[in-house]
Amino acid sequence: MTLILSNDDVDSVLRMDRCIDALEESYREIAAGRAVTRQRSDSLVGAGDGAVYGFKTMDGVIPSQGYAAVRLNSDIIRWPTVAGTQRRVKQPLAPGGRYTGLVLLFSTKTGEPLAIMPDGVMQRMRVGATNGLGVKYMAREDARSVAILGSGWQAGSQLMAVCAVRRIREIRCYSPNPDNRERFAAEMSDFLGVAILPQDSAEVAIAGSDIVLCSSNSIEPIFFRDDMSPGMHVSSIKMPEIDHEALRRADRVGLHMGHQTPITVMAADLEVPDHAKGRGWGARHGYDFDSCPKLPDMVSGAVRGRERADEITCFINDLGLGLQFAVIGGIAYEAAVEKGLGHELPTDWFTEDVHP
Amino acid sequence: MTLILSNDDVDSVLRMDRCIDALEESYREIAAGRAVTRQRSDSLVGAGDGAVYGFKTMDGVIPSQGYAAVRLNSDIIRWPTVAGTQRRVKQPLAPGGRYTGLVLLFSTKTGEPLAIMPDGVMQRMRVGATNGLGVKYMAREDARSVAILGSGWQAGSQLMAVCAVRRIREIRCYSPNPDNRERFAAEMSDFLGVAILPQDSAEVAIAGSDIVLCSSNSIEPIFFRDDMSPGMHVSSIKMPEIDHEALRRADRVGLHMGHQTPITVMAADLEVPDHAKGRGWGARHGYDFDSCPKLPDMVSGAVRGRERADEITCFINDLGLGLQFAVIGGIAYEAAVEKGLGHELPTDWFTEDVHP
Numbered sequence A, B: 001m002t003l004i005l006s007n008d009d010v011d012s013v014l015r016m017d018r019c020i021d022a023l024e025e026s027y028r029e030i031a032a033g034r035a036v037t038r039q040r041s042d043s044l045v046g047a048g049d050g051a052v053y054g055f056k057t058m059d060g061v062i063p064s065q066g067y068a069a070v071r072l073n074s075d076i077i078r079w080p081t082v083a084g085t086q087r088r089v090k091q092p093l094a095p096g097g098r099y100t101g102l103v104l105l106f107s108t109k110t111g112e113p114l115a116i117m118p119d120g121v122m123q124r125m126r127v128g129a130t131n132g133l134g135v136k137y138m139a140r141e142d143a144r145s146v147a148i149l150g151s152g153w154q155a156g157s158q159l160m161a162v163c164a165v166r167r168i169r170e171i172r173c174y175s176p177n178p179d180n181r182e183r184f185a186a187e188m189s190d191f192l193g194v195a196i197l198p199q200d201s202a203e204v205a206i207a208g209s210d211i212v213l214c215s216s217n218s219i220e221p222i223f224f225r226d227d228m229s230p231g232m233h234v235s236s237i238k239m240p241e242i243d244h245e246a247l248r249r250a251d252r253v254g255l256h257m258g259h260q261t262p263i264t265v266m267a268a269d270l271e272v273p274d275h276a277k278g279r280g281w282g283a284r285h286g287y288d289f290d291s292c293p294k295l296p297d298m299v300s301g302a303v304r305g306r307e308r309a310d311e312i313t314c315f316i317n318d319l320g321l322g323l324q325f326a327v328i329g330g331i332a333y334e335a336a337v338e339k340g341l342g343h344e345l346p347t348d349w350f351t352e353d354v355h356p
Helices: A007-013 A016-031 A120-138 A153-165 A177-190 A201-204 A244-248 A282-285 A295-299 A322-341 B007-014 B016-031 B118-137 B153-165 B178-192 B202-206 B244-249 B281-285 B295-300 B322-340
Strands: A001-003 A036-046 A050-063 A067-078 A089-091 A101-105 A112-116 A145-149 A170-176 A196-198 A213-214 A234-237 A253-257 A262-268 A313-316 A343-347 B002-004 B036-044 B050-060 B067-076 B089-091 B099-108 B115-119 B145-149 B170-172 B196-198 B211-214 B235-236 B252-255 B265-267 B313-317 B343-345
Touching: A001 A322, A001 B281, A007 A112, A007 A120, A007 A170, A007 A322, A007 B050, A016 A120, A016 A322, A036 A322, A036 B036, A036 B050, A036 B265, A050 B067, A050 B115, A067 A322, A067 B067, A067 B099, A101 A120, A101 A322, A101 B036, A101 B067, A101 B099, A112 A120, A120 A153, A120 A234, A120 A253, A120 A295, A120 A322, A145 A153, A153 A177, A153 A213, A170 A177, A170 A201, A177 A196, A177 B235, A213 B244, A213 B313, A234 B313, A253 A295, A253 A322, A262 B036, A343 B196, B007 B115, B007 B118, B016 B118, B016 B196, B016 B252, B016 B295, B036 B322, B050 B322, B089 B343, B099 B118, B099 B322, B115 B118, B115 B153, B115 B322, B118 B153, B118 B252, B118 B295, B118 B322, B145 B153, B145 B202, B153 B178, B153 B211, B170 B178, B170 B202, B178 B196, B196 B313, B252 B295
Parallel strands: A001 A112, A036 A262, A145 A170, A145 A213, A170 A196, A213 A234, A234 A313, A253 A313, B002 B115, B036 B265, B145 B170, B145 B211, B170 B196, B211 B235, B235 B313, B252 B313
Antiparallel strands: A001 A343, A036 A050, A050 A067, A067 A089, A067 A101, A101 A112, B002 B343, B036 B050, B050 B067, B067 B089, B067 B099, B099 B115
């Protein structure tokens, strides 16, 4: 049977510590050349009225776990300016006002499709776990205080992850909308059992923090050079969040896999922000990202993420990997089978008797 | 609702002439920069005992039709030598002895998943239609006789396509196994209403033919320089079939899209044939494929496929395109909806209410 799982199913079985451990192991497999992951690609065409239709895919295979996966998104995208910064916002135009993002999981032993799941919860957990590994390998061991910039869906899993890898005692939160940051602080305080203090400026939230987590949907910088202090670790969930002058001040900048930008194919004359064209951030920032250590290098021990307590380190979760969806999709699938979750469909519906 | 279609459903609604027309239009859209297609990628890892697990994807978007698609294959692959030539053979290891190849079709208007279908019948029709367009734009208008090398699943659609674009009066068929070529000749004669004569050598089948269709699963050459005669069009469904000395003798060699080889990511130390590593055929053959006209150039009128009656032309269907599956998948989907075919599942199962 092939399992159809919902975000609720996936959410009920995924734990952050397990996701972090499994991804850590998968980076060792990547570093050893046994696992593979194909850089994300974006296919972009005009969707009328300034919107863009984007079809995004990424693939990965983790033979030690026996899984392959493709993660795909079929999105109508706009880039509005909110509170002074430009954001990338998907339009929920599928029936019922919904988004379309899927993970298909396959067996590397038989080739068969094992499960089809929405990508949302997995995306949240894999982004959190990745930045959590950035903290584990780059932040000070004795880091206790965290500032988080952002109060959305991703910000929650960033906090889950940092609390899984360091003994965090205090969290301060800033996001432009006071209602959002107060709701977020209350909800996540309950969830994590750690006090979260909403702040009315980024500067106040950041000052004195050991770790700063950027977790916005901004496509412009939200963390700057003057926000830095010795010993700090600054973590970002996308390339633009940390200003390039801040990167230059850092002693070490780590990247996730170093893909930086997707393989991009786009219609002629399409008008989209530079980053959506797959143009290198390095070229734009005048920063040499190619020389940065990558997470698999740090996890495998080839490179040290931090040498001294007073170093300033940054970690940028530059692009997601299909591999992460194979790994975390595999965890969700196995737990869902054990618990009897999801809709079972005949695997014959998704296989064929002709040699294609 | 999201439709789950079978190969039988797809087969019952796809007609070769319609596929050829729709692909022809999509190449005009590609040439005009309005449609996009992301080069196929292969992610390869070891599967034990000399086998390889391959996860293959390709994406395409045709906004004029309102469709995007990903085509994916999850294969366990071997490369045995049969009748003296090396072949690429997928192992049907999914439950029931089946293969795993899927096309997922999406709306560019809403993002929603419209249909999930096996890729087999579409693959057969899109390969046939592509080489049919090669014949349309490169073979002599008065071509009447065809030789086909191969008697498998793809050979049938090659004949359907050549008969759709030229008034074919005689077909000769060669493949190494006499039973296969006799069965194939009888079946396709009935289907096409054209006499097909099985032959006991490739040379006899080819001699005097206006068009030669290579349609094998060989990854070594099966058509050679001395097989050529003035005015002939030679068509191939994969890069290796036409020997490089024959390509050098040709007056013009057309490619499909010119991708030649997939984007390949593979485990370290994996042992696979050169072509599976994504290494360029041009480098291996010492042939400048980059300068060859591509099918969109010929369809849009930017380049002429044939200048004179006595020219020798070749067309190589170098790599499939995600775009083709968006186009042909769209045709199958619309016809299936009209006829009430397939299993309907709630689209909510494949969408989500979180911004992923």
